Amino acid sequence: MADKVTIADVARVAGVSRQTVSNVLNTPEVVREETRQRVLDVVGELGYRVNRAARQMRTGRSQLIAIRIDPDRDGINGSVLDRFLHGLTDAAARSGYRILLYTADDDRSEVATFEDLLGAYEPDGFVLTGTHHRDPRASWLLDKGVPFVTFGRPWGEEAAARHPWVDVDGSAGTAVATRHLLDAGHARIGFLGWPAGSGVGDDRREGWARTLAEAGVDPTGLSRATSDAVADGEAAARDLIDSDPGVTALVCVSDSLAVGALHAARSPGLAWREDTRPELPIAVIGFDDTPVARAVGLTSLSQPLKEAAASCVTLLARILEGTETARASAASPAHVLLEPSLVVRQSA
Amino acid sequence: MADKVTIADVARVAGVSRQTVSNVLNTPEVVREETRQRVLDVVGELGYRVNRAARQMRTGRSQLIAIRIDPDRDGINGSVLDRFLHGLTDAAARSGYRILLYTADDDRSEVATFEDLLGAYEPDGFVLTGTHHRDPRASWLLDKGVPFVTFGRPWGEEAAARHPWVDVDGSAGTAVATRHLLDAGHARIGFLGWPAGSGVGDDRREGWARTLAEAGVDPTGLSRATSDAVADGEAAARDLIDSDPGVTALVCVSDSLAVGALHAARSPGLAWREDTRPELPIAVIGFDDTPVARAVGLTSLSQPLKEAAASCVTLLARILEGTETARASAASPAHVLLEPSLVVRQSA
DNA sequence: TTGAAAGCGCTAACAC
DNA sequence: GTGTTAGCGCTTTCAA
Numbered sequence: 001m002a003d004k005v006t007i008a009d010v011a012r013v014a015g016v017s018r019q020t021v022s023n024v025l026n027t028p029e030v031v032r033e034e035t036r037q038r039v040l041d042v043v044g045e046l047g048y049r050v051n052r053a054a055r056q057m058r059t060g061r062s063q064l065i066a067i068r069i070d071p072d073r074d075g076i077n078g079s080v081l082d083r084f085l086h087g088l089t090d091a092a093a094r095s096g097y098r099i100l101l102y103t104a105d106d107d108r109s110e111v112a113t114f115e116d117l118l119g120a121y122e123p124d125g126f127v128l129t130g131t132h133h134r135d136p137r138a139s140w141l142l143d144k145g146v147p148f149v150t151f152g153r154p155w156g157e158e159a160a161a162r163h164p165w166v167d168v169d170g171s172a173g174t175a176v177a178t179r180h181l182l183d184a185g186h187a188r189i190g191f192l193g194w195p196a197g198s199g200v201g202d203d204r205r206e207g208w209a210r211t212l213a214e215a216g217v218d219p220t221g222l223s224r225a226t227s228d229a230v231a232d233g234e235a236a237a238r239d240l241i242d243s244d245p246g247v248t249a250l251v252c253v254s255d256s257l258a259v260g261a262l263h264a265a266r267s268p269g270l271a272w273r274e275d276t277r278p279e280l281p282i283a284v285i286g287f288d289d290t291p292v293a294r295a296v297g298l299t300s301l302s303q304p305l306k307e308a309a310a311s312c313v314t315l316l317a318r319i320l321e322g323t324e325t326a327r328a329s330a331a332s333p334a335h336v337l338l339e340p341s342l343v344v345r346q347s348a
Numbered sequence: 349m350a351d352k353v354t355i356a357d358v359a360r361v362a363g364v365s366r367q368t369v370s371n372v373l374n375t376p377e378v379v380r381e382e383t384r385q386r387v388l389d390v391v392g393e394l395g396y397r398v399n400r401a402a403r404q405m406r407t408g409r410s411q412l413i414a415i416r417i418d419p420d421r422d423g424i425n426g427s428v429l430d431r432f433l434h435g436l437t438d439a440a441a442r443s444g445y446r447i448l449l450y451t452a453d454d455d456r457s458e459v460a461t462f463e464d465l466l467g468a469y470e471p472d473g474f475v476l477t478g479t480h481h482r483d484p485r486a487s488w489l490l491d492k493g494v495p496f497v498t499f500g501r502p503w504g505e506e507a508a509a510r511h512p513w514v515d516v517d518g519s520a521g522t523a524v525a526t527r528h529l530l531d532a533g534h535a536r537i538g539f540l541g542w543p544a545g546s547g548v549g550d551d552r553r554e555g556w557a558r559t560l561a562e563a564g565v566d567p568t569g570l571s572r573a574t575s576d577a578v579a580d581g582e583a584a585a586r587d588l589i590d591s592d593p594g595v596t597a598l599v600c601v602s603d604s605l606a607v608g609a610l611h612a613a614r615s616p617g618l619a620w621r622e623d624t625r626p627e628l629p630i631a632v633i634g635f636d637d638t639p640v641a642r643a644v645g646l647t648s649l650s651q652p653l654k655e656a657a658a659s660c661v662t663l664l665a666r667i668l669e670g671t672e673t674a675r676a677s678a679a680s681p682a683h684v685l686l687e688p689s690l691v692v693r694q695s696a
Numbered sequence: 697t698t699g700a701a702a703g704c705g706c707t708a709a710c711a712c
Numbered sequence: 713g714t715g716t717t718a719g720c721g722c723t724t725t726c727a728a
Contacts, residue, residue, distance in 0.1 A: 005467075006721060017699050022723060032697060049467025053410065054721035056401040057704040063469075064448075071434045079639070082430045086419045089449045098469060099449040100412075101437045119397025121411075121446060230643055259643045291427070292643045295578055295607045354705060365715045370707055380713060402705030405720040 005046045014042040025050060056122065065092055065316065066100045066123040068110060070130075079290050080303065081129060084151065087309030088127065095317050097124070111140045118146065125316045127151060131165075132199060138163060147319045149312045153335075155199030164319070164333040166311040170200055170287075171207030173301040173340035177251045177285040178211035180299075180342055186249040186283060187215075190240045191223040192233055192261055193253040201253050204287065208251045222247065226257065233260020241265075241282065249283035249348065255293045255300055258286030262298060262347060283348035287340075299348035301340040311336040353394045362390040373398060404470065413440055413664060414448045414471040416458060418478075427638050428651065429477060432499065435657030436475065443665050445472070459488045466494065473664045475499060479513075480547065486511060495667045497660045501683075503547030512667070512681040514659040518548055518635075519555030521649040521688035525599045525633040526559035528647075528690055534597040534631060535563075538588045539571040540581055540609055541601040549601050552635065556599045570595065574605065581608020589613075589630065597631035597696065603641045603648055606634025610646060610695060631696035635688075647696035649688040659684040 011018045016039060023031050024039040031039075042048075056062050067088065070081060089099045100123055104110035114137070117123055124147065128137055131152035141148045142162060150165045174191075181189050191208045194201035209219040224240050226232040233256060241247055241264065250265070252258035265282035286293050289302035315334055359366045364387060371379050372387040379387075390396075404410050415436065418429060437447045448471055452458035462485070465471055472495065476485055479500035489496045490510060498513040522539075529537050539556045542549035557567040569592065572584040581604060589595055589612065598613070600606035613630035634641050637650035663682055 004721095007723095008721080018721090019700085019723080020698060023698085026723075030697075035697080047463065047467070049464065051470070051721055052468045053401045053404040053470065054704090055723075057405065057706090057721080058723045060704085062401065069434050069437050071431065079427055079430070082427070083419065085449070086417050086451065089417050089451050093451065098465075101433070101447040101449060103434065103437050103441065115395070116397065117446075119395070120400045122399070122401065256643075291638075292640050295604075295640045296644060352705095355707095356705080366705090367707080367716080368714060371714085374707075378713075383713080399705055402720090403707075405705080405722090406707045408720085 005048045006051070007048070010039065010042050010046060010048050013046065014039045060122070061124055061320075062122045063097050064100045064121060064123040065097050065125050065127060065313075066102060066117055066121075067127045068104055068113075068129070069101050070103075080288050080305065083305045084129070084309050087306040088312060090306075091310040091313040095313055097313070097317070107136050110137055114140060114144075114146070118144075124320050125149070127312050127316065131155060133197070147316060149316045151308060151312055153199065162333065164315040164335055166308050166315065166336045166338070168303045168308060168338045168340050170204040170340070171210070173287065173342075174204045174207035174251055174253075175211040176340075176342050177299075177301060177348075178208045180344070181249045181251070181283055181285065181348060182211070182215050184249075184283065184348070187217055188222065188244065188246040189217070189249045189251060190237075190244070190247045191219070191251050191253075192236050192240070192257045193223060193225050194228060195225045204253045228254055228256050230256055230260040230263070233257030234263045235260070237261035237264035237284075247282070250285070252284065252286050255286035255288050255290045255298065258284050258298055258300065258347075259292055259296060262296060285342075285348045289343050293343075293345070297346040299345045300343055302343050303340050304338050307338055308336075311338070353396045354399070355396070358387065358390050358394060358396050361394065362387045408470070409472055409668075410470045411445050412448045412469060412471040413445050413473050413475060413661070414450060414465055414469075415475045416452055416461075416477065417449050418451075428636050428653065431653045432477070432657050435654040436660060438654075439658040439661040443661055445661070445665070455484050458485055462488060462492075462494070466492075472668050473497070475660050475664065479503060481545070495664060497663045499656060499660055501547065510681065512663040512683055514656050514663065514684045514686070516651045516656060516686045516688050518552040518688070519558070521635065521690075522552045522555035522599055522601075523559040524688075524690050525647075525649060525696075526556050528692070529597045529599070529631055529633065529696060530559070530563050532597075532631070532696070535565055536570065536592065536594040537565070537597045537599060538585075538592070538595045539567070539599050539601075540584050540588070540605045541571060541573050542576060543573045552601045576602055576604050578604055578608040578611070581605030582611045583608070585609035585612035585632075595630070597633075599633050601635055603634035603636050603638045603646065606632050606646055606648065606695075607640055607644060610644060633690075633696045637691050641691070641693070645694040647693045648691055650691050651688050652686050655686055656684075659686070 007018050007021050010021045021039055024036050028036055052063060092099050100121060102113050102117060104113050126141060126148040128148055128150040129152060131150045131154060133156045138154060153165055153167045178189055189212060191205055193205045196202055212219045224236040226236045237250060237260060250261045252261055261284045265284055286298050286300040289300040293300040355366050355369050358369045369387055372384050376384055400411060440447050448469060450461050450465060452461050474489060474496040476496055476498040477500060479498045479502060481504045486502060501513055501515045526537055537560060539553055541553045544550055560567045572588050574580040574584045585598060585608060598609045600609055609632045613632055634646050634648040637648040641648040
């Protein structure tokens with residue numbers, strides 16, 4: 001183990017009392033410049049670092065932010081959360097926090113983990129991801145007055161705006177994608193989405209529908225809903241293309257569905273279409289700009305995950321360090337909405 | 349915040365001393381069954397949880413395991429570490445530990461982070477990934493006597509076997525892949541790898557070369573080395589195929605290269621080969637079974653990451669909890685070598 | 697501006 | 713088998 005150097009060692013070497021050292025570290029403005037500098041020198045010299053456990057006992061602050069890590073469900077979209085996690089770890093470190101990981105199988109077990117963590121490690125706050133309608137996790141934390149930020153809007157009406165959040169504007173993203181396709185000469189642009197009811201999915205569909213309508217194209221009948229798997233995306237794309245031969249492009253709610261759509265669009269079964277419009281292959285745009293998109297040349301919408309993570313830390317730190325309490329912030333919670341950007345590749 | 353309930357509360361309600369409660373929790377065998385049960389009941393009733401910070405001050409143990417999180421470099425292989433991380437978080441929780449995250453840009457800054465972390469949060473141990481020749485991180489931890497396990501063998505001769513490690517047998521994996529191709533009727537099987545010098549890459553190449561040689565095929569000239577990008581894989585595959593028309597299958601060191609190889613294998617430029625052997629398309633096998641492999645139908649070698657993570661925790665916990673010190677374990681460090689498994693898809 | 701004392705919640709010794 | 717004492721390293725009163 002590293003040789004443990006305490007505040008007493010620093011005090012002794014610098015020839016001051018322990019409290020003076022503590023003051024230099026926590027309230028430097030109260031110490032004379034000369035003393036301050038001498039203490040700081042000794043701190044550097046000895047490689048002193050405040051012991052978090054001891055400080056925590058006095059202040060009740062652990063400098064820990066807890067977040068859940070998921071197994072990548074479908075395997076394709078998993079990478080999104082990972083990039084977010086990296087950004088979070090980075091941003092947290094810069095603000096003097098560290099990230100504590102936990103796993104949970106569902107909302108209920110996650111709440112149980114909250115209790116566990118809060119009782120044992122006492123993280124100062126939580127970052128919640130994958131928020132959804134009537135999220136019991138947010139309610140629980142709100143109830144206990146535990147500081148937290150969500151990456152994802154509070155979709156449920158009831159919980160709306162009762163806690164700070166950071167999100168990426170999905171409908172703005174699909175709007176940009178749709179406009180890109182319109183500009184490229186496509187008119188009948190389809191949408192492959194998830195079943196209605198998921199906040200994220202509905203939001204992304206809305207951006208497509210709105211943009212299409214604005215361009216004078218009726219989106220009715222041009223949308224399909226399916227679960228988030230490559231095979232489902234392929235089937236849905238095929239169905240849509242077959243039912244409406246005028247469709248020349250597809251905007252998808254995820255890269256998983258988009259990869260499936262790409263399979264369908266490039267399949268030999270579609271060869272007959274070459275008669276109809278030989279030089280215009282079916283364009284496909286995905287969402288999330290995952291490694292898979294890069295690998296298969298899929299145009300996709302990229303989320304500014306680094307910025308999102310940094311915003312989460314900023315918002316959380318504001319509650320943690322500011323005068324405002326969790327409850328006070330609940331009165332008028334801050335939020336950040338970021339814009340995704342279109343990464344154009346061969347597929348569109 | 350959750351209402352803080354201390355050991356004193358439990359003692360009072362149960363009608364025993366604080367120490368007895370502590371004994372029930374830490375050395376239950378020393379307390380009378382009847383008392384033990386009563387105390388446990390009160391603990392459950394009050395929802396008491398030991399405060400880690402306080403315990404840490406006494407015992408010096410934080411119940412924290414630190415690991416670095418990387419930004420996914422090439423984007424494809426990144427998912428491997430993520431699945432490992434999930435498994436680690438899970439396994440650690442089951443053993444009473446939590447995972448603390450940190451980032452670092454290189455070995456030097458990682459060592460600096462070690463010092464920081466050790467001085468402040470005092471993690472009980474580290475899990476190192478991406479080990480390589482002459483790894484300064486392992487030496488530093490070894491030097492300080494800090495417990496750690498590496499996911500990845502100590503490739504350098506000098507550090508060999510001086511610390512516990514867990515790894516997946518890359519050469520066994522490529523051997524299985526090569527044998528699979530041989531069984532399918534392929535003879536001239538190529539290999540797309542990384543430049544010599546990386547332990548992992550050399551190991552994987554070795555498995556292919558050995559198996560091919562065993563089958564009576566001289567591997568000379570059938571191997572190409574390149575950096576780990578899809579485009580590089582495609583170029584290398586094309587080069588290999590062009591230079592040796594007899595090549596009908598490729599084993600690749602990573603899914604990134606394999607995806608590139610797949611592009612080359614399926615490209616129209618190879619149409620002329622149909623004359624040579626119409627019913628035998630060029631087979632490709634990757635390594636890591638990433639989401640990309642699943643998405644593009646690539647046969648690939650899957651690492652047992654969950655088991656690897658669990659083994660890391662087991663090994664670390666043995667040092668942390670056993671009588672053996674970090675130094676003692678350095679004398680004859682335990683290690684675990686796991687076998688990857690072949691996931692067969694359309695590509696081979 | 698600096699120093700002395702108290703105590704956060706816990707567990708390792710030791711006494712009972 | 714159970715209770716008492718002390719102290720981990722720090723910060724927060726309060727006094728000098």
